[in-house]
Amino acid sequence: MTSSVFLISLLLLSLSSAVFSDDASFQKLPIPGKRSGPEAFAFDTIGKAFFTGVSGGKILKYTADKGFEDFAEITTTSNSSWCNGIIGTALAGKCGRPAGIAFNPKTGDLYVADAPLGLHVIPPAGGLATKIADSVDGKPFKFLDGLDVDPTTGVVYFTSFSSKFSPSEVLIAVGLKDASGKLFKYDPATKAVTVLMEGISGGAGCAVSSDGSFVLVTEFIKSNIKRYWITGPKAGSTEDVTSSVSNPDNIKRIGATGNFWVASVKNKVVVPTDPSAVKIDYNGKVLQTISLKNEFGDTLLSEANELDGKLYIGTLTGPFAGIMKL
Template identity: 90%
Template sequence: MTSSVFVISLLLLSLSSAVFSDDSSFQKLPIPGNRSGPESFAFDTTGKAFYTGVSGGKILKYTADKGFEDFAQITETSNSAWCNGIVGTALAWKCGRPAGVAFNPKTGDLYVADAPLGLHVIPPAGGLATKIADSVDGKPFKFLDGLDVDPTTGVVYFTSFSSKFNPMEVLIAVAAKDASGKLFKYDPATKAVTVLMEGLSGAAGCAVSSDGSFVLVSEFIKSNIKRYWITGPKAGSMEDVTSSVSNPDNIRRIGSTGNFWIASVKNEVVVPTDPSAVKIDSNGKVLQTIFVKNEFGNTLLSEANELDGKLYLGTLTGPFAGIMKL
């Protein structure tokens, strides 16, 4: 009897932290120009605009009064007829395919991990991005993905999903259980790029803690999240944090709360299902799960990013971004 009560209690506890989204609280924002994949979001210091990269190499700015507007582009050809209307990773080597984005709040610079073309920076006024690096130690980046900026130092952390496969080969990388992903560090003061972690299985996202003491890195293929210590007695070391989040993609810190949102799916035979936003604390404990299958179907949810009581939801392939009231 005692064991039965214990099991029932655990089930009730797990259900209490799971939330099925209310369609009435969800706002769909179609991406203009027949583009797709608002994969990640960055908020400026006003908190009234967000920025996202889409197919064809464009960075879009969104405000409630004006909607989506062109803000920047990765290459000169991103504005050409070649790249207009491109979806997915088509012509990504020519147009660019922005993945992770994040602002340095002190300088206003927007950093972009472009999947095939490398690390870039965009000035506060927008326009053409400047390439910072497309290789490290003589080894080209094959497939950049997640990016975050340390709010305390301005140092940029970014990941490569794979060092063997390119973005157009992502399904092959997943099926092969590739473990060649890496975590990188770019220091704007020294202009140096260094490798911090190797052997990661689909390093899809990263997020620096609000105090700058560590960075979390997701392993999409392995369904694991690791921590790399930046400061303190464990500086330079890494550890597993949790394997309880299925196929984690981007990770985003929630202000200074010490908690993080993670975009999650279930990867079944290389087909993503059951997209959800999962909130964890700094020790990997799952605090809340929001299921968004009603809004996203089986589209791969790439990011959940919270600001002012709203959750901004991105997708790798879909033609829209989502905003959900919490």
């Protein structure tokens, strides 16, 4: 969420001017009811369903035979009629606004970084989320965004876009080039939340490497991607990986390939432009760029996530999720 980032005014402008493609390789999945903004995706262990967080605090489940169904909610008020139709951060403090999501494949638990309300977990059967934490060392998270789970250890890594500004103040954070974002670690075994990295400029997304040796963290404001080493001789240290991806949002590993997809835009003064999915290797080398302007117009993409030869594409406030055959 850039943000997993609630650029509401920018997105309303961009949605009004979007031109959508009728390319047969691209499928639109409209979000039901009055909800919108499928920001991030998580897949079940057999690849038959995907899950996404939308406005108003809901997690939706999608299967080919049933389409979208309600799966879970961040708060008890997420089911209320006045949480429907919410765009961006309006009432997010009451309804919730899921940003990063990921499964622990061993337990079936779904972890959610809710932008204003903190880190949550949802049981395999769905329902009401349980809050794990909304602060660390007595300091509120303020604005959570990206999240990933190490599939081997079950450790949860998540980011804050800012530690000074709330989601409703994102334009201020971007304008001031805020660099107070952080990378956090939650260990389900110890129930402890710790800070791994500070000074991140718009921590929009994070992804654990397939071997669990490092985490890549995107800096939306700075147009940069950093690496935090988990294991090995550099464990606990950080380094810049690449500044070749413009305004990177969520980042997702591509199976065990060692590569990653990054959602990218060019953040202009009025609207974000040139949405694209960028594939990079573990050292940040750009391997492929797919322009998504025909499919999404000038819309702020939030995620590109690959499974079984298809790219699942999310937006912050858009009315549909996109699936593109690769």
